[in-house]
Amino acid sequence: MSDVVKETVQDAVEIVKDHAEDVHDHDVHAGDHGHDDHAGGHHTSLGLSNTKLAMWLFLGSECLLFGGLISTYMLYRNRHSEDVGPDQLWDIPFTSASSFVLLMSSLTMVLAVAAAGRKDDRNTKLWMIVTAVLGGLFLSGQVYEFTTFYREGLGYTESLFASSFYTLTGFHGVHVAVGIIMLIATMGMVAKNKISGDKAETVEMVGLYWHFVDVVWIIIFTLVYLIPA
Amino acid sequence: MDVDAPTTPEVEVVHDDVDAPAGALTDAAHDEHHDHPSEGRYIAIALMLAVVTAAEVAASYIDLGWAFLPALLGMMAFKFIVVVREFMHLKLDNRVFSWLFYTGLILALFVYLAALLTFRFFEG
Numbered sequence: 001m002s003d004v005v006k007e008t009v010q011d012a013v014e015i016v017k018d019h020a021e022d023v024h025d026h027d028v029h030a031g032d033h034g035h036d037d038h039a040g041g042h043h044t045s046l047g048l049s050n051t052k053l054a055m056w057l058f059l060g061s062e063c064l065l066f067g068g069l070i071s072t073y074m075l076y077r078n079r080h081s082e083d084v085g086p087d088q089l090w091d092i093p094f095t096s097a098s099s100f101v102l103l104m105s106s107l108t109m110v111l112a113v114a115a116a117g118r119k120d121d122r123n124t125k126l127w128m129i130v131t132a133v134l135g136g137l138f139l140s141g142q143v144y145e146f147t148t149f150y151r152e153g154l155g156y157t158e159s160l161f162a163s164s165f166y167t168l169t170g171f172h173g174v175h176v177a178v179g180i181i182m183l184i185a186t187m188g189m190v191a192k193n194k195i196s197g198d199k200a201e202t203v204e205m206v207g208l209y210w211h212f213v214d215v216v217w218i219i220i221f222t223l224v225y226l227i228p229a
Numbered sequence: 230m231d232v233d234a235p236t237t238p239e240v241e242v243v244h245d246d247v248d249a250p251a252g253a254l255t256d257a258a259h260d261e262h263h264d265h266p267s268e269g270r271y272i273a274i275a276l277m278l279a280v281v282t283a284a285e286v287a288a289s290y291i292d293l294g295w296a297f298l299p300a301l302l303g304m305m306a307f308k309f310i311v312v313v314r315e316f317m318h319l320k321l322d323n324r325v326f327s328w329l330f331y332t333g334l335i336l337a338l339f340v341y342l343a344a345l346l347t348f349r350f351f352e353g
Contacts, residue, residue: 052326056326056329060331107271110316211316219305
């Protein structure tokens, strides 16, 4: 009986040792693919990155936020006085130019993500700063547009159209501003080598957020500015 | 000796169970590290998006009749899908990410279409 117990315990010890070796091999392997010392802790049982999973879940929920704001605007877009409405206010060439700027910022962002994937810090920082500048340019355009509309008599409480328009485009503008802060912060962390985990993945997360802000504008530009009420 | 026979296989089964997810984890982790498109492809996609944006703006100045709304909505959807699939890499990434995003998107679409229908938005 004691032999049986001894053999069972020896088997169990071997199994634990084998498993410990397997886990070590997996961590080393994952580290080779850019996950460094955080390889084990950053993945779910599906083998997917927790950070990326959370970001996509967040972006999915953001669709509901912007869906609500866009449909509210669609409902109230005709509720304005005759002399201060879209026909008198919209400057399509100007808004088209700022849309083009935001679209190009998506290109520079994806180039930053590609550079981070190659572990090319110099180009990662360069493309991120270009993206932040283009985002700033878009935001400046929005501030200019809001100021012009206000001077022409479209205050926030002027009409239901004004309130829903400023709320929708203002929320988008805040998202752009948060994106710029994220870009500058990440760029600083890349420059000072302060990202403890996977650097490429961190840049990719900022990229996902930035592209989402761009796709929301694609919808706003068409539904709000190009399709007349 | 009767006790010995069932003991060892039972423990081995436990070992196999522990081993399986580690392998699965490694394979799935590899799936995440796909080859991204070249920079040239990204630039070509961005140029195509710029051309579609120009076409959208041009369409808003031209009288397209009944085709105006479907054309603009079509171009908008095309740009949206291209950015999400190509720049956000949903085309290459794990399908779980696509499910998460498209679930939110489709849910939003249905919820707010229902809300607009309730307010008789499409009637006038």
